[in-house]
Amino acid sequence: MTNIIYTRELPLMKKIFGIVLMLGGVGIFITSNMFFGIMITVIGLNMLVTEGTEINLENKTYRSLKSILGINFGKWKPCPEFEYISVFKTKEGTEVSAYGATMATFKNDIIMLNLFSKGNKHLTVYKTEDKADAFKVAEHFKLALAIDVLDATQKESVWM
Numbered sequence: 001m002t003n004i005i006y007t008r009e010l011p012l013m014k015k016i017f018g019i020v021l022m023l024g025g026v027g028i029f030i031t032s033n034m035f036f037g038i039m040i041t042v043i044g045l046n047m048l049v050t051e052g053t054e055i056n057l058e059n060k061t062y063r064s065l066k067s068i069l070g071i072n073f074g075k076w077k078p079c080p081e082f083e084y085i086s087v088f089k090t091k092e093g094t095e096v097s098a099y100g101a102t103m104a105t106f107k108n109d110i111i112m113l114n115l116f117s118k119g120n121k122h123l124t125v126y127k128t129e130d131k132a133d134a135f136k137v138a139e140h141f142k143l144a145l146a147i148d149v150l151d152a153t154q155k156e157s158v159w160m
Helices: 012-031 034-047 131-145
Strands: 003-007 049-056 061-068 071-073 082-098 101-117 121-128 148-152
Touching (some): 003 061, 003 131, 012 034, 049 121, 082 121, 101 131, 131 148
Parallel strands (some): 082 148
Antiparallel strands (some): 003 049, 049 061, 061 071, 101 121
């Protein structure tokens, strides 16, 4: 089976914090309060969730997936006929909230890869902060799917 899987890498500190919360929640569950232990464990697991895309080239199917500790979840769908892959810059916002109120929104630049099919429909397959990494992944899709790459990271888009 020929699969292309890309998931966003979690920052090291987020991994450590998620694992500590998860293990602490299990400890609380075993020693004292079941409800509070389950709640802390779920919060820890939620911090370890990454998103991504998996494409099966043999069966011509894809799935948007969520991955928890290396276990992938997602529903397979048939692939449309992809025309090209676009690499572009955008901003991603992260909200910090407490007690239901948004305290602050942090925005950072990210680079996204979208596979485009007929009718200008797209599938986001990868997000990264590293431009070289984005083009490496785009080149992989180019070779695997025999499609063109559009560099839309600058003001003028360029076909590669």
